[in-house]
Amino acid sequence: MSVNSILDTLLTQYKDRKNHHTFIVGVDGLGGAGKTTFANKLGEELKEKGYHVITIHIDDYIVELNKRYNTGHEEWYEYYSLQWDIQLLQTELFQALSDGDKLINLPLYDKTTDTISTQKRYIKPTSIILIEGIFIQRREWREYFDFVIFIDCPHKERADRVLKRDLYIGDYQNRLTKYQKRYWIAEDKYIEVDDPLKKADVIYSSNDH
Secondary structure (H helix, E strand, O other): OOOHHHHHHHHHHHHHHOOOOOEEEEEEEEOOOOOHHHHHHHHHHHHHHHOOEEEEEEEHHEEOHHOOOOOOOOOOHHHHHHHHHHHHHHHHHHHHHHOOOOOOEEEEEEEOOEEEEEEEOOOOOOOOEEOOOOOOOOOOHHHHHOEEEEEEEEEOOOOOOOOOOOOOHHHHHHHHHHHHHHHHHHHHHHHHHHHHHHOEEEEEEEOOO
């Protein structure tokens, strides 16, 4: 499905919504699929059409290092279950948007200081909220989305991308080991447990134009 087709489908649902409240759109996909790039492009297209768009990157709201590393759990579990405060985001982000709150308070993570601060986001009732990130269709959050796009990309293409991109992890072997022990197993669990491709409203393939 092309970006233009997805945009048309999204806007049809936005215009047909029963209550004129914020419209929550998810951009889901596994690591290296191109979620951020797609969300940014979609946001620009919507803004050009005159819509008020707020983009939220779920990775901006992870928890401190000591809550997600060396916890005694397996690494994949730390990434899937502990990387975010799932309940806090459910309350302060998803439920607040669903309730029509004009001001939401989000736990913004600062990686340079490994600290959390409160970020205030002002929401217009007619806003389209783009929430981009991995695992966003987990069972605690899925019901809050009005429309979800899953970015489907072959594993090899994603792996090549992230292993070249994530230099902060260390040399190539360190990057590969971390992805094998932490990220890829968590992604497999997400596919198995939450079935995000089936739950998504539309699937955008990296081969689509």
